[in-house]
Structure formats: structure tokens, C-alpha cells
Ligand SMILES: C[C@](O)(CO)[C@H](O)COP(=O)(O)OP(=O)(O)OC[C@H]1O[C@@H](n2ccc(N)nc2=O)[C@H](O)[C@@H]1O
């Protein structure tokens with residue numbers, strides 16, 4: 001009897017040790033994922049000032065970026081064959097110039113990955129619209145492939161890759177609220193800025209970042225604005241806005257109209273063409289949204305997010 005009791009106790013101890021070891025091993029060596037569905041969030045720029053020109057001819061910026069709850073969906077699936085297959089609900093984005101394809105090809109080659117990947121992009125973020133959709137997808141791809149291909153890349157390694165694919169990609173590796181400096185790729189995380197009742201309006205025109213920067217006025221040092229978090233609403237500003245408002249009267253009209261519906265902030269996001277209004281009153285926002293919907297413009301009601 002005593003010897004039977006002893007053997008049950010020993011078995012229990014062995015089982016417990018085996019379970020604990022399995023959990024520890026699983027945490028250290030996560031199983032390779034076969035598939036993964038992710039959200040790739042957009043951003044708005046609450047503030048963007050031009051500080052000067054960099055030796056590489058890019059503009060030196062000081063910008064405040066916030067993730068918002070508008071997103072594309074990206075589905076990743078491991079495949080045995082070594083290809084990178086990209087599919088998308090918008091056929092014109094199925095191309096080797098898509099940032100997702102470029103990032104995946106680069107990572108595969110740089111880290112000698114033998115397996116392939118099938119990626120499906122379901123696009124909801126308007127394109128060339130100042131909401132960073134392509135950059136967000138690129139960052140999402142770096143983070144996802146790191147897991148799917150078990151690369152164990154550190155955050156600094158991922159940031160190094162990100163900066164090669166655009167000035168906004170580094171922001172999307174972090175998300176939430178952040179300051180962007182240099183050409184935008186030097187990111188400092190900031191305490192989250194919570195903003196609700198944000199209306200996005202896009203008239204359906206695409207504006208490239210290159211054009212927005214080309215049209216911008218570079219202010220002298222004493223004219224440069226500063227972002228003051230204690231005066232958040234009064235600080236919202238975009239130096240790229242006035243050049244675009246002159247070149248595209250529809251953007252000027254949208255910003256004026258958003259203001260006339262009672263928004264406390266009415267500015268352009270990033271390089272445009274999306275404009276945003278921040279409202280105190282939900283009813284004012286609804287009326288404004290309805291006005292632009294009737295004109296056939298794309299609209300979206302959103303809020304800021306703590307992560308990307
Ligand atoms: C407007 C913002 O979205 C604000 O967050 C970004 O500054 C733009 O980021 P992006 O679209 O990722 O831009 P990139 O792909 O890096 O650059 C596209 C083009 O925009 C111009 N460009 C971009 C960033 C920068 N700081 N100065 C520039 O002059 C350059 O002509 C560059 O060739």
C-alpha cells in the first residue's frame with residue numbers, strides 16, 4: 001500500500017516537472033505559425049513643421065503622429081515553395097513595387113529564408129492620402145515576418161530595415177503617439193494623446209509626398225512653430241497644408257467647410273489629400289459628414305489609438 005502511494009506521488013512529480021518544462025520550452029522556442037491575420041492601422045499628423053533641408057535633399061521635419069482606428073487587413077500564410085505571393089482586393093496594388101512585396105523580398109534575401117509566404121492585403125485606407133497606408137503595411141510586414149519566419153530580430157534591427165522603405169515606416173513599428181524627427185524616421189514615443197470625434201474627409205485625389213514637399217514653404221527659424229501638448233488643440237498645424245491648398249482648391253474648400261461645421265481643429269493630414277476635423281459635438285460631426293457624403297467624398301469617423 002505504502003509503495004503504491006509512493007509510486008503515484010513520484011508519477012505526479014514527474015508529470016508536473018514535464019508540464020513545466022514543456023511550457024518553458026514553448027515560450028523559449030515558439031512554434032512556427034502557419035498563418036496570421038493582422039490589422040495595419042493608419043496615422044494622422046496632428047503637427048508637422050519644416051526645420052530645414054537635409055544633405056540628402058529630404059526635408060528635416062518635426063512632426064507629431066498618432067495611430068487611428070482605421071485599418072487594412074493583412075493575412076500571412078507560410079508556403080513550402082520559396083515564392084512571395086501577394087494578393088489584394090485592389091488589383092492595381094498587386095505589384096512588385098508594393099511596399100509589402102519589397103519588404104518581404106528584402107527580408108527573405110537578407111536573412112536567407114528558404115520558405116515562402118502568401119500575403120493577402122485587404123485595403124481600406126485611402127491611397128496617397130496622407131494616412132500612411134503603405135508605410136503601415138510595410139511595418140506590419142516586418143513585424144509579421146519576424147514571427148512567421150522566426151527571425152528573432154531586435155527592435156533596433158527592425159527599425160534599420162524600416163528606414164529603408166520610407167520616412168513613416170519607423171513610426172508604424174511603434175504606433176500610438178510619437179514625435180518624428182530628421183526626415184521623420186527618428187521616432188520618440190510620447191504619452192498617448194486621446195482624441196475622439198475625428199472626421200476624415202478625402203475628395204478622391206491622390207497627392208504624393210514628393211509633390212507636397214515640393215509645394216511647401218520652408219519657414220525661417222523665427223517663423224517655425226512648436227508643438228505644445230498643454231495647448232493641444234491650439235498647436236495642431238501642418239506646414240505642408242498651404243502649398244496644397246493653393247494647388248488644389250478642393251482641399252482649401254474642405255478645410256474651410258469642416259471649420260464652418262464647428263470643428264475645433266480643421267487641418268490636412270501629412271502630405272494630403274485627407275483632411276481632418278476634430279469636433280466637440282457629435283451632432284456637428286454627423287452633419288459635416290453627411291454634407292461630404294452627399295458630395296460623394298470618402299469620409300470616416302475615427303479616434304486615436306494607443307498602439308499600431
Ligand atoms: C508627410 C509624411 O507622411 C508625414 O508623416 C511623411 O513626411 C512622408 O513620408 P513618406 O510618404 O513615407 O515619404 P518618403 O517615401 O520617405 O519620401 C517620398 C518623397 O517625399 C519627399 N520627402 C519625404 C520626407 C521628408 N522628410 N522630406 C521630403 O522631402 C522626398 O521628395 C521623397 O522622395
Ligand SMILES: Nc1ncnc2c1ncn2[C@@H]1O[C@H](COP(=O)(O)OP(=O)(O)OP(=O)(O)O)[C@@H](O)[C@H]1O
Pocket residue numbers: 093097098099100126127128129130131132133134135137138168207208209270271272
Ligand atoms: N501596400 C501599399 N499600400 C498603399 N500604397 C502603396 C503600397 N505599396 C506601395 N504603395 C504606393 O505608395 C504610394 C503612396 O501610398 P500611401 O497610401 O502610403 O501614401 P500616403 O498615405 O500619402 O503616405 P504618407 O502619409 O506616408 O505620405 C502610392 O503610389 C502607392 O501606389
